Amino acid sequence: GDSVTQMEGPVTLSEEAFLTINCTYTATGYPSLFWYVQYPGEGLQLLLKATKADDKGSNKGFEATYRKETTSFHLEKGSVQVSDSAVYFCALSQAQKLVFGQGTRLTINP
Amino acid sequence: EADIYQTPRYLVIGTGKKITLECSQTMGHDKMYWYQQDPGMELHLIHYSYGVNSTEKGDLSSESTVSRIRTEHFPLTLESARPSHTSQYLCASSESRQGGEKLFFGSGTQLSVL
Numbered sequence: 001g002d003s004v005t006q007m008e009g010p011v012t013l014s015e016e017a018f019l020t021i022n023c024t025y026t027a028t029g030y031p032s033l034f035w036y037v038q039y040p041g042e043g044l045q046l047l048l049k050a051t052k053a054d055d056k057g058s059n060k061g062f063e064a065t066y067r068k069e070t071t072s073f074h075l076e077k078g079s080v081q082v083s084d085s086a087v088y089f090c091a092l093s094q095a096q097k098l099v100f101g102q103g104t105r106l107t108i109n110p
Numbered sequence: 111e112a113d114i115y116q117t118p119r120y121l122v123i124g125t126g127k128k129i130t131l132e133c134s135q136t137m138g139h140d141k142m143y144w145y146q147q148d149p150g151m152e153l154h155l156i157h158y159s160y161g162v163n164s165t166e167k168g169d170l171s172s173e174s175t176v177s178r179i180r181t182e183h184f185p186l187t188l189e190s191a192r193p194s195h196t197s198q199y200l201c202a203s204s205e206s207r208q209g210g211e212k213l214f215f216g217s218g219t220q221l222s223v224l
């Protein structure tokens with residue numbers, strides 16, 4: 001079945017560092033891809049999405065490009081802030097269901 | 111801004127009690143979901159509904175039950191709580207749009223069964 005695999009965490013970085021969180025997927029057909037973020041004590045929020053190959057989703061300085069050839073959707077940010085500390089989930093949508101990765105906890109130190 | 115609400119936010123209860131976790135949304139979404147989130151953060155779909163009087167079990171087997179009598183309301187019930195039910199429970203609703211489902215999540219209920 002469809003699945004999403006994320007880079008194992010936790011990830012700890014210093015403020016202003018470059019961030020990459022890897023995400024690869026397995027799916028039949030052409031799913032839509034998402035990144036969700038969960039801040040401490042809150043539910044998940046949609047961060048960005050891409051609906052077809054080579055699309056780039058972006059929001060709040062984060063970016064991810066839908067790479068069909070490598071079945072990947074890596075999350076990147078050029079300069080992270082303490083406020084980016086959260087858990088990040090990669091997900092795919094197919095057949096009206098959302099499949100989540102296992103989550104990556106990100107901690108940014110000042 | 112998402113309008114989906116879960117209550118209670120935190121619940122500590124003894125073994126054997128019956129509990130109901132409430133979830134309501136004011137967006138008119140037909141689809142609603144319950145996820146169980148373990149301490150390792152992974153999300154497991156335990157129930158979903160595609161509309162009134164429609165409920166299905168998710169990928170993870172759960173002893174809980176759900177009902178969908180009204181579009182806006184999707185409560186989850188545990189008839190007899192056990193310590194193994196201790197977890198974070200997240201409710202979500204979605205709108206179908208071109209490009210797949212977009213889920214809106216509530217803030218969750220942290221359940222502790224003693």
